[in-house]
Amino acid sequence: MRYGIIAVMSLFLACPAFAGEISLLGGYGVTDKPVEKTFAWQVQYMEGLGDYFAYSLSYLNQGHFASHHRDGNAANLWVRTNLLDRQLSLGAGVGGVFYYDTKKAANGEPAHDLHGWGTMVNVAATWYTKSRVFYQVQGYWIRGDKSFDTLTALAGIGYQLDAPPSKGPDVKGTHLFDRNTENEVTLLGGETVVNIAGDGHSRAAALEYRRGLWRFVEWTAGALYEGKSSLINRYGLTSQLWLAKPFLDDRISLGIGAGPYFALDRRVDIRRVRVPIIFSTTGSYRITQNWLIRATWDRVITTYDRDTDIFLGGVGYRF
Numbered sequence: 001m002r003y004g005i006i007a008v009m010s011l012f013l014a015c016p017a018f019a020g021e022i023s024l025l026g027g028y029g030v031t032d033k034p035v036e037k038t039f040a041w042q043v044q045y046m047e048g049l050g051d052y053f054a055y056s057l058s059y060l061n062q063g064h065f066a067s068h069h070r071d072g073n074a075a076n077l078w079v080r081t082n083l084l085d086r087q088l089s090l091g092a093g094v095g096g097v098f099y100y101d102t103k104k105a106a107n108g109e110p111a112h113d114l115h116g117w118g119t120m121v122n123v124a125a126t127w128y129t130k131s132r133v134f135y136q137v138q139g140y141w142i143r144g145d146k147s148f149d150t151l152t153a154l155a156g157i158g159y160q161l162d163a164p165p166s167k168g169p170d171v172k173g174t175h176l177f178d179r180n181t182e183n184e185v186t187l188l189g190g191e192t193v194v195n196i197a198g199d200g201h202s203r204a205a206a207l208e209y210r211r212g213l214w215r216f217v218e219w220t221a222g223a224l225y226e227g228k229s230s231l232i233n234r235y236g237l238t239s240q241l242w243l244a245k246p247f248l249d250d251r252i253s254l255g256i257g258a259g260p261y262f263a264l265d266r267r268v269d270i271r272r273v274r275v276p277i278i279f280s281t282t283g284s285y286r287i288t289q290n291w292l293i294r295a296t297w298d299r300v301i302t303t304y305d306r307d308t309d310i311f312l313g314g315v316g317y318r319f
Helices: 002-014
Strands: 020-032 035-048 053-064 068-083 088-103 112-128 133-143 150-160 183-194 201-214 217-228 233-247 252-265 269-274 277-286 291-301 308-318
Touching: 020 053, 020 133, 035 150, 053 088, 068 112, 183 217, 183 291, 201 308, 217 252, 217 308, 233 277
Parallel strands: none
Antiparallel strands: 020 035, 020 150, 035 053, 053 068, 068 088, 088 112, 112 133, 133 150, 183 201, 183 308, 201 217, 217 233, 233 252, 252 269, 252 277, 277 291, 291 308
C-alpha cells in the first residue's frame, strides 16, 4: 500500500491544477476484536482527474477504543459518476493508510506507539449545491495489517476552494503558478502533546525557512523546540519536502510535508541524536503581498514510544 500512496503523490505533481475540495466529516466506527464502537472524524482533500476519476488525501481519527487510540494519513484513488444534472456524485475509492496506534498495555505498563500500513476501501455520495458548499456521506473499511480492522460511517460538509466552471465536481484546470513560494521565513508558537498517558503537554516554538523548488514542491529547513514535560524535553533541526498548492488567487495555500528530524531528547539521553520522522500538514493565508499567517500540525513519529502532535501558528514574511 505504500507504493499506492506514492502513486497518488505522483499524480498530485503530474496532473494539471484542478480546483480542490476540502471536507470535514464525523461519525462512528466499529471493530470486531472485540466488538467496540467509538466516534470517528476525518479531514479530506479531493481533486478531480477528469469526469470519472479523482484522488484524495486524508487525515483520519478513528477515536478511542478501549485499548487503542488510532489515527492516520490516507491516500486514495477514486472512480465516480455524476447524476441528476451533476448535483449528485457517487464514488468508490481504494488506497492505503499509514496509521499511528497508541496501544494501552493490559497490565498497567506504559503505552506503546505502533505504526504500520493498512488497506483502505471507500464509498461516498456527494450532493453539490448552487454555491461551493457540498454535503457528503462516506463509509470506509480499513484492514489494519498488524493492527485491527475497522468499518466507519461518516457524514459532513465541504467546500470547493476554487469556483468550478459548472455545478458539480470540477474537472477543468485552473491557473497554474510557476512556483508557489520564493522565500519565506516564519516564526511559530503553540503546544506539544505527547501521545501516551502522562503529563505530556508543553509549549512549543519553531523557526522555519521555506523555499519553492518546482510547481507544487517546496522545501523547508527549521529549528523546532517541543518543550519540556515529564515525558519529553526535545528539540532539534528539521528538513522537509512538501507538496503544496495555492487557491483563491494565491491567497490560501495548503500543503503536506515529511522529512527527518535531528533531535535531542534530554529526558532519554542527553548525548544521543535521534532521527524520528516528522510528517506535517500546513495552511497559510496571505495578508499582504509579503506578510502571511500560517498554521501547522506536526506529527513526530518515533521508535521509542514518544510520538507527539505539535500544533503551531505564526506569522511569516515572503521575499
